Amino acid sequence: MTLLGVKRGSIFSPNHIGNDEAIFNLTISELEKLGHQVTVCTENEFLTMSEVNEEFIFTMAREKDVILKLQVLERSGKTIINSGFGIENCFRNNMTNALIKANxxxxKSKITTTDAPAEDLFQDLPGDGFWxxxxxxxxxxxxxxxxVESEEQGRYILKEFSLRGIPNALISQNLLGDLVKFYxxxxxxxxxxFYPYDHNHHKYAEYEQTNGKTFHxxxxxxxxxxxxxxxxxxLNIFVYGGDAIVxxxxxxxxxxxxxWPSFAPCRAQAAPYIAQCLIENFTLKVDERI
Incomplete structure (x- = not known):
């Protein structure tokens, strides 16, 4: 099977450029071990392609123009994991609506515009503080x-978002408990x-200051x-990661x-499963066409 892999641009890998590259390369190695041929391109290279010949594509892309092109290719019959539609579903507000709909x-959260937030926006969110x-x-x-610890701080952040050209935001209650990361x-x-606080995961320093130590x-x-x-x-994705509060x-x-996160603490274990997931789903599409 001949596959196209589209890498993630470095701007979309805050603090994780090396980790994202590592899981992508390990997945390619596993695919090649299974006898498949893989062509790799960057997001920018993918955008400049006048024609995409491969029927099966796997991607960590996040650039919006790339996602739109992936969606066009999917509509034309190509099989892509994660789906361009699934990647778009993971944009924060889209994700929130989809997860709530799926129970x-x-x-508890609210979606708001950043330029004209409602007067009662913060009034019925429980607990102390907001995200x-x-x-x-x-x-x-x-x-x-x-x-943020107060409505005043929250409105200031929304104003900053608006000045940065961010049209909308999600406001969520602050949950007390253990932060757990999963893949x-x-x-x-x-x-x-795993519990990121236990591993001094620098990305979560602010969460630890807010929620305190892990109690397991x-x-x-x-x-x-x-x-x-x-x-x-x-959300229509196969390769995923997330955070939960227990x-x-x-x-x-x-x-x-x-x-498709970095799988940083477990990438060697995860890569064979990711490769198997890709091939199983690509093969399923081949079988459907026979």
Missing amino acids: VPYP IKRGDFHAIHKEDVTY GIRGSEFFYL YPFDQELLKNVANTAAEA SKDGTFRIIDFND
Whole structure:
């Protein structure tokens, strides 16, 4: 089978350029071990292609113009993982709406414009403090996900978003509990989770300052796996990762979900499963055409 792999641009790998490159390259190695031929291109190279000959494409792309081109190719009959439509579903506000519709446990949240937020925007969000998150896309800069302690601070951040050209945002309640990060491949046995605070994961320093130390509250890990796969199906993606907050009573809520993350702590284990997922789904399409 001849495949095209579209890499992720470095601007969309904040703090993870090397890690994103590593999981992509490991996946290619696994595909080649299985006897498949892989052509690799960058997002910019993909955009300049006048014609894409490969029927099967796998991608970590995030550039909006690339996603639009992927969607056009999918409509023409090509098979792409993760789907361009699925990648767009993972934009923050799209993700929120899809997960809530699929009954995935999620923090109480509101979607708002940044230039004219409602007067009562913050009034009925429970708990202390809020998370203000860029709504139109993934987080690219550190400031795209900001914790605030008051409505005044929240409105200031929304104004900053507006000045930066970000049209809408998600406001979520702050959840107390253990932060758990997970990685999975829908349709496979693979599921990996860990506590990032325990590994001094620098990306989560602000979360740790807000929520405090990890208590390792007991919870149903198999249930989290099932819920994560439900979320992936609702978003139309196969290769995924995300974050959840586990409360003292063992309940959990997913606070973030991403298409094809870095799998940094488990990439050697994950890569064969990702390759198998790709080939199984590509082969399924071949069989459907026979």
